[in-house]
Amino acid sequence: MKTFADMIEGYRIFRSGDWREERARWAELAEGQSPQVMVISCSDSRVDPAQILNVAPGEIFVVRNVAALVPPYETTPGRHGVSAAVEFAVQFLKVKEILVMGHGLCGGCQAALTQSLHGNELGEGGFVAHWVDMLEEAREPIAARLGTSGREAELAMELEAVKVSLTNLMSFPYVQEKVERGELTLHGGHFAISDGILRVLDHGTGEFVPAE
Known part of the structure; x- marks a missing residue:
């Protein structure tokens, strides 16, 4: 390396x-800059959205974080980094599309599924645990149906995390308004590290289908 x-x-x-x-x-x-698309993706070193989507500098506005998560719209005091990026992209750059792109073998989603960092002190996994606990509600039916280990459960958590972020994006008033006016389109995607396939969410069926 x-x-x-x-x-x-x-x-x-x-x-x-x-x-x-x-x-x-x-x-x-x-x-x-005048990108038309915002991409929200994971910080994982293996999933660079510019490389996966074959775009040049200036063509996508990117925010990356653990598990590619978007928190719900909040007005409480704090450092709302993802919310600031969404606000800038939608209100100032006026992007036309937002892609939330999760990925296979996501450590953040695995931590949410297994709750392996739950109760850890800050600096020892506590920040990560608090960040991914926004997936807690989505985790419960997955854990009940598939357990908390194994690739099937992990994949289900990864796909559900994308849907959670898309739902949270719609809690931003200006995002919802622009979506409803047809000025902004939201997309969900999942890139599989193992086979290199990008799967895109079909909003009609709720399934992720290969982009090929």
Whole structure:
């Protein structure tokens, strides 16, 4: 795996190669951004949305966090990072579409399913446990039906987490208004690390189907 020093060397290659060859595009991006799509994805190092979706800089507005979660709309004091990103994308960049993209073998969803970090102190898993506990309600029927271990249960949790985030997005008043006016479309997706397939949520059936 690459070290920071390796990445600096990579930057030098980029600076003398791609950046120099596309000076006009980078100059245009320096004037501002106008992506049409926002992607909410996991922080996992294996699932870079730009790589998976084959997009260039400036084409997607991305926020990444543990398990690709969107908390419900809240007005309580606090540092609402995901909410700030959603607000900026929808109200200022005026994106037309939002994709919530979960993924296979998601550690955050596994932690939610097994509750393995439940009760841990902050700094020892407590922050993660508190973050993924927004999946608690979705977890209960999965655990009752499939248990809390095994790939089938984990996959069910991963897919349900995407649906939870989409539901929470609709709790943002300006998101709901724009969706209802046809100015904004919400999508759900799940990228499987094992087979490289992106599955997209069919809102009609509630099933995730291959994008191929």
